[in-house]
């Protein structure tokens with residue numbers, strides 16, 4: 001197994017059905033990833049040690065998903081210089097707007113690249129991570145171009161009833 005270049009972290013097991021979409025697209029693109037449950041509130045020490053070790057372990061991008069009071073992406077960005085891509089997980093109470101607002105409004109100096117709410121955001125987080133890695137990986141850049149071209153080619157020119 002290749003060493004993971006992308007760390008996918010999430011606040012809870014309940015976030016995995018969303019965050020798995022990031023992992024799936026990374027698999028399609030041949031990018032090695034790891035996934036961990038790291039909660040800002042329930043396991044703060046785990047968050048701290050993950051962030052402290054991230055760059056030294058060779059992680060190039062961290063995708064962090066959380067819902068509700070979604071402090072995980074921002075706290076991770078405060079602990080590591082590894083770029084953090086945030087995914088607002090959709091919630092029952094407030095449909096994920098709470099997650100989005102918790103992630104997007106970072107103070108100056110500690111950015112989180114915030115994606116859309118839910119599944120589309122998770123897929124795009126995987127693509128964003130791949131795009132960052134592709135800057136210095138020509139083979140991955142070619143795979144990403146092919147992935148994008150295949151998506152474009154799959155879109156019909158005209159709508160149908162089925």
Ligand code: RP5
Pocket residue numbers: 010011012013014015039065066067068069089
């Ligand atoms: C957040 O609280 C997690 O990221 C999750 O989205 C939400 C609910 O967690 P569970 O109560 O389902 O574990 O910390």
